[in-house]
Amino acid sequence: MTATGQEGHGRGPRGGTAPLRVDGERLLGRLAELAGVGATPDGGCARLALSDADRAGRDLVVGWMTALGLEVRVDEIGNVVASTPGVGAPVMMGSHIDTVTTGGRFDGNLGVLGGLEVIETLQDSGVTPPRPLAVAFFTDEEGSRFSPDMLGSLAYVGGIGVAEALAITDVGGASVGGELRRIGYAGPHPCPGPVPHAYVELHIEQGPVLEAEGVEIGVVEGVQGISWQEVRVEGQANHAGTTPMGMRHDAGYAAGAIATFVRRLALELGSPQVGTVGSLALEPGLVNVVARSARLTVDLRNTDELRLAEAERRLAAFLEQLARDEGVGVATRRLARFAPVAFDPGVIDLVERIARAQGRSTMRLPAGAGHDAQMLARVCPAGMIFVPSAGGISHSPLERTEPDALVAGANVLLEVVLALAAGELAAGAGGAGPAAGAAAGA
Amino acid sequence: MTATGQEGHGRGPRGGTAPLRVDGERLLGRLAELAGVGATPDGGCARLALSDADRAGRDLVVGWMTALGLEVRVDEIGNVVASTPGVGAPVMMGSHIDTVTTGGRFDGNLGVLGGLEVIETLQDSGVTPPRPLAVAFFTDEEGSRFSPDMLGSLAYVGGIGVAEALAITDVGGASVGGELRRIGYAGPHPCPGPVPHAYVELHIEQGPVLEAEGVEIGVVEGVQGISWQEVRVEGQANHAGTTPMGMRHDAGYAAGAIATFVRRLALELGSPQVGTVGSLALEPGLVNVVARSARLTVDLRNTDELRLAEAERRLAAFLEQLARDEGVGVATRRLARFAPVAFDPGVIDLVERIARAQGRSTMRLPAGAGHDAQMLARVCPAGMIFVPSAGGISHSPLERTEPDALVAGANVLLEVVLALAAGELAAGAGGAGPAAGAAAGA
Numbered sequence: 103m104t105a106t107g108q109e110g111h112g113r114g115p116r117g118g119t120a121p122l123r124v125d126g127e128r129l130l131g132r133l134a135e136l137a138g139v140g141a142t143p144d145g146g147c148a149r150l151a152l153s154d155a156d157r158a159g160r161d162l163v164v165g166w167m168t169a170l171g172l173e174v175r176v177d178e179i180g181n182v183v184a185s186t187p188g189v190g191a192p193v194m195m196g197s198h199i200d201t202v203t204t205g206g207r208f209d210g211n212l213g214v215l216g217g218l219e220v221i222e223t224l225q226d227s228g229v230t231p232p233r234p235l236a237v238a239f240f241t242d243e244e245g246s247r248f249s250p251d252m253l254g255s256l257a258y259v260g261g262i263g264v265a266e267a268l269a270i271t272d273v274g275g276a277s278v279g280g281e282l283r284r285i286g287y288a289g290p291h292p293c294p295g296p297v298p299h300a301y302v303e304l305h306i307e308q309g310p311v312l313e314a315e316g317v318e319i320g321v322v323e324g325v326q327g328i329s330w331q332e333v334r335v336e337g338q339a340n341h342a343g344t345t346p347m348g349m350r351h352d353a354g355y356a357a358g359a360i361a362t363f364v365r366r367l368a369l370e371l372g373s374p375q376v377g378t379v380g381s382l383a384l385e386p387g388l389v390n391v392v393a394r395s396a397r398l399t400v401d402l403r404n405t406d407e408l409r410l411a412e413a414e415r416r417l418a419a420f421l422e423q424l425a426r427d428e429g430v431g432v433a434t435r436r437l438a439r440f441a442p443v444a445f446d447p448g449v450i451d452l453v454e455r456i457a458r459a460q461g462r463s464t465m466r467l468p469a470g471a472g473h474d475a476q477m478l479a480r481v482c483p484a485g486m487i488f489v490p491s492a493g494g495i496s497h498s499p500l501e502r503t504e505p506d507a508l509v510a511g512a513n514v515l516l517e518v519v520l521a522l523a524a525g526e527l528a529a530g531a532g533g534a535g536p537a538a539g540a541a542a543g544a
Numbered sequence: 545m546t547a548t549g550q551e552g553h554g555r556g557p558r559g560g561t562a563p564l565r566v567d568g569e570r571l572l573g574r575l576a577e578l579a580g581v582g583a584t585p586d587g588g589c590a591r592l593a594l595s596d597a598d599r600a601g602r603d604l605v606v607g608w609m610t611a612l613g614l615e616v617r618v619d620e621i622g623n624v625v626a627s628t629p630g631v632g633a634p635v636m637m638g639s640h641i642d643t644v645t646t647g648g649r650f651d652g653n654l655g656v657l658g659g660l661e662v663i664e665t666l667q668d669s670g671v672t673p674p675r676p677l678a679v680a681f682f683t684d685e686e687g688s689r690f691s692p693d694m695l696g697s698l699a700y701v702g703g704i705g706v707a708e709a710l711a712i713t714d715v716g717g718a719s720v721g722g723e724l725r726r727i728g729y730a731g732p733h734p735c736p737g738p739v740p741h742a743y744v745e746l747h748i749e750q751g752p753v754l755e756a757e758g759v760e761i762g763v764v765e766g767v768q769g770i771s772w773q774e775v776r777v778e779g780q781a782n783h784a785g786t787t788p789m790g791m792r793h794d795a796g797y798a799a800g801a802i803a804t805f806v807r808r809l810a811l812e813l814g815s816p817q818v819g820t821v822g823s824l825a826l827e828p829g830l831v832n833v834v835a836r837s838a839r840l841t842v843d844l845r846n847t848d849e850l851r852l853a854e855a856e857r858r859l860a861a862f863l864e865q866l867a868r869d870e871g872v873g874v875a876t877r878r879l880a881r882f883a884p885v886a887f888d889p890g891v892i893d894l895v896e897r898i899a900r901a902q903g904r905s906t907m908r909l910p911a912g913a914g915h916d917a918q919m920l921a922r923v924c925p926a927g928m929i930f931v932p933s934a935g936g937i938s939h940s941p942l943e944r945t946e947p948d949a950l951v952a953g954a955n956v957l958l959e960v961v962l963a964l965a966a967g968e969l970a971a972g973a974g975g976a977g978p979a980a981g982a983a984a985g986a
Contacts, residue, residue, distance in 0.1 A: 310787060
């Protein structure tokens with residue numbers, strides 16, 4: 103395909119037949135260099151939010167931003183936004199550079215360095231989009247050190263007050279505010295931050311779907327709603343040999359029945375409903391004692407709020423019936439609940455159209471994990487681009503995406519950003535302009 | 545009822561209309577005194593086998609034995625047998641006085657002190673049975689310190705060599721032989737020991753059946769066979785949000801499915817089959833991670849060896865199918881396997897007939913736990929008498945049996961032993977003599 107076959111991205115002096123493409127080697131080189139900060143012996147990364155390693159990573163990325171002549175702003179919660187000059191709200195790219203303690207090299211980093219690469223590619227090409235561009239990294243996306251996760255982007259869109267966010271402490275008692283000051287990232291710019299024209303985040307899938315389906319680019323339709331509950335079952339400890347089956351109040355059986363019900367529930371409701379019992383422990387936990395109590399977790403997710411609420415209702419009804427049938431106490435405690443987020447239809451269409459125009463196979467799918475994009479979606483049209491994760495593995499030193507796939511994702515990001523900057527929002531969904539997109543995202 | 549209504553027990557000088565009965569206060573007093581040795585603040589007992597507390601308990605009981613003029617023999621494995629004078633193999637009573645660390649006051653102790661009380665009652669009454677009587681306590685019945693359980697009675701009947709038994713060590717490295725010498729109970733008498741004429745053990749039920757059924761005396765038909773297995777499931781850790789249900793290899797679901805299958809298996813095979821998953825743990829055990837691996841235990845018991853083997857076969861077939869369906873690895877490891885033991889029909893009938901003649905309600909039931917009687921059943925006609933356990937609770941400081949029930953059990957023991965000593969074995973099952981009983985028990 104040729105550049106003339108592409109729509110809506112700016113043309114600089116080089117304009118003509120050669121499609122604009124990022125410098126893959128430069129992108130991969132930056133990913134490798136950032137991965138060297140906080141590198142673990144097993145090939146992974148450990149840059150917990152606001153740690154010394156995080157500071158070193160931030161310093162490295164800010165250095166690159168500055169070298170490109172970008173205006174770098176650090177806000178009160180430590181979010182860093184680097185912008186090109188220009189008038190009007192920018193098209194923002196970004197993600198995060200903090201990791202979990204057993205993190206990989208691409209989760210978050212790809213969206214930030216991909217955004218940086220898009221800007222440098224345009225600079226190199228002499229292309230000046232009609233709107234400024236920005237690339238951001240948000241504080242504490244992982245939530246591994248400070249809860250909740252996506253803290254920086256949540257504050258950026260006004261979802262949590264700055265004072266409240268700064269007062270959050272880690273298990274050692276260190277506060278977000280204190281650690282920001284310690285590492286030199288307590289910035290002067292206010293939070294909530296300026297509303298972007300649109301936001302696009304390139305990210306690894308962190309799931310196995312794209313690889314399994316042999317698809318190159320994931321068109322992310324939204325982020326799953328999440329319902330986490332802890333279930334406690336109180337039964338009666340008894341001798342496993344001498345207690346007839348009909349006289350048992352067996353917390354171990356009840357826990358097993360819940361785990362099998364959660365599987366059945368997910369299958370009955372059908373994709374994209376998923377359900378997981380990932381943690382399950384029995385007391386006293388002896389081979390020859392009917393369990394007195396069980397504690398387990400249930401993770402339910404759906405992209406549709408009504409379906410997710412239906413899954414919760416069915417689980418509650420099952421637990422009530424189980425308590426009656428087995429003669430056990432069952433109590434639940436909510437650990438987390440997030441409603442699903444739907445990304446902007448215009449951005450979704452744009453990602454799909456451009457990826458296909460670049461010759462990539464695509465599929466629409468939801469994000470199963472949380473991302474900064476879901477926070478930005480509260481204030482502007484937002485979307486995400488996924489590239490495959492080998493084996494679906496993430497939050498692990500084994501996290502891996504093929505170099506070609508990383509670069510392919512950045513090239514989709516490049517043209518999506520250019521189209522958004524050119525005002526081509528929701529064009530694929532009937533020609534509506536940026537205003538419609540902004541309304542959809544509000 | 546009167547003594548003339550009873551059959552087959554010896555008559556001494558007092559013989560006539562008053563039925564022979566144990567001294568309940570004396571029995572309860574000895575139970576309380578022994579419970580004071582190794583007493584725990586919560587009202588329970590801790591006399592681990594061959595510990596200092598066990599030595600103190602042994603010394604106390606041996607003192608009582610000696611005071612009654614009994615011949616006390618300690619064998620190489622520390623079993624203690626006290627006998628009345630007389631010719632021929634004795635009718636033996638007994639049980640154990642070691643406890644688990646969270647033991648109660650009656651488990652084991654009742655059989656030993658009940659036997660002592662029977663002998664003293666007969667002495668007081670001037671009754672001399674046609675055969676000698678003996679009361680024994682066997683070493684390390686609980687198996688809490690030295691594995692296997694029922695070690696002393698197993699050695700007594702030749703089921704394990706003395707050298708092998710003495711070499712067994714606890715978690716701290718102390719050996720049975722060394723600890724026997726240390727506490728002064730490495731006796732001179734050889735193991736295996738002399739074969740008794742018959743063996744009868746009075747014991748608390750350690751299960752809820754008698755209390756729930758409102759029955760006073762349990763006529764024990766045998767001891768359940770036991771099959772313990774550890775099951776390990778190897779699946780694949782994955783993101784609980786991003787991994788579609790159809791692509792999971794979920795060790796948590798598999799473990800839950802096994803727990804529900806074990807329940808279904810027990811119900812399908814019907815009583816007395818029981819099945820329990822008492823221990824179950826997942827790795828990594830996080831709310832948002834599909835479990836990589838599970839480790840659980842399966843406890844299957846039945847009084848019928850063929851049915852127990854059938855239960856094991858069905859479990860194995862289920863595990864094989866589950867491994868295929870879920871795409872997980874499933875491996876099992878045998879933790880214990882004991883075939884069921886059937887007690888002597890003559891002794892069973894005798895217990896039932898005498899308990900009823902004493903005005904007690906009875907029911908036949910299997911023992912769900914292991915008992916020394918199952919070892920003695922290898923060499924002589926053996927049987928057991930159960931009294932109710934409040935709430936079925938055992939191996940707990942909450943272990944409780946009403947004083948009247950303890951005494952009622954001892955009175956059944958008294959007359960059963962007299963009947964056995966008088967040669968009235970299997971009379972209820974068609975008048976067969978001791979020889980038939982011995983054959984059945986061999």
